[in-house]
Amino acid sequence: MDINQLQSFQTIIEMKNLTKAADKLHISQPALSASLSRLEHELGYVLFDRVSRRLQLNDYGQIFAKYAANILQNVQEASAELTRHADSLSKRLTVYSATKRSIGPVYVQFKRDNPDIVLRRVEVLVQDVPRCFQESDCDFVTITCADPESFGCEYIVLQDEPLMLAVPRTSRLAGRKSIRMEELKEEKFVAMPSESSFRRVTDKLCEEAGFTPHIINECYRCQLINYLLGNNAVAFVSHVDIEVTCGSDLPGSSIVLIPIENAPYSVKDTVLWDPNRPMTQAGRAFLRTLREMAGGEEPGCEK
Secondary structure (H helix, E strand, O other), X not given: OOHHHXXXXXXXXXXXXXXXXXXXXXXXXXXXXXXXXXXXXXXXXOOEEEEOOEEEEOHHHHHHHHHHHHHHHHHHHHHHHHHHHHHHHHOEEEEEEOOOOOOHHHHHHHHHHOOOOEEEEEEOOHHHHHHHOOOOOOOEEEEEEOOHHHHOOEEEEEEEEEOEEEEEOOOOOOOOOOEOHHHHOOOEEEXXXXXXXXXXXXXXXXXXXXXXXXXXXXXXXXXXXXXXXXXXXXXXXXXXXXXHHHOOOHHHOOEEEEEEOOOOOEEEEEEEEOOOOOOOHHHHHHHHHHHHHOOOOOOOOOO
16 A cells, blocks of 8 residues: 555545546546555455445445545645755745735845845735645745734734824815724725735724725725825825835825724734744744844734
């Protein structure tokens, strides 16, 4: 019995047909049939019943299928562990990014301190973050969120900012010193795209305030000012977003920032990692840089 036989067995279970399973495995149907026969001979039991031209697991097959799945899972995990070990020897670091907000200064400092480590960045969607650490090459994940604890990982918050409301200087709201969420129910919003982590935070904020925002445009922050001014709309932002789009001269810009009185969340630029996975040499070096730039915060503690 070998791994190929177990993989063939699982494919037959999935396809329920020898011809289709052989096509998926890119082997001939007689070769697959012979492999199954050898497996059943070694075990001493027939594993499938034929039902209307389909192969269906019988009781013996169902018992064996559980153990076969565990064996293949262990082989996959062993392969991933070997890959991580090889990466540590080759000094490679992979960071999965689920945010458009940059942690560029961290990367710059890390490369300055570790010029021989290869840094790779992979963009992912927010909804894929829980699955990122199933990838053998994923060392860290960056995300903008309100509740980093919810991911069940260790984390460091690099930046924690209150949400603000951005409005055009010509808006009727421009003179306000602060505003409550409930007052924004009838406003037109410019928002980040729905797949962004920042948008997840603001949608949750509106939902808990009892309304769904009327979004007239979706854009990234580089387009924010044009859409705000062109539609006399409002937008949730942070100081970082405005600094990137307006520069440091906010008082002279066409945008006004208004504090939100009862916002229960802030915007946290966060780096996550799985404490249950062995950390490579490159990962430990990156973690040192994170701690230095986050002010020496301990893992799992917000800045």
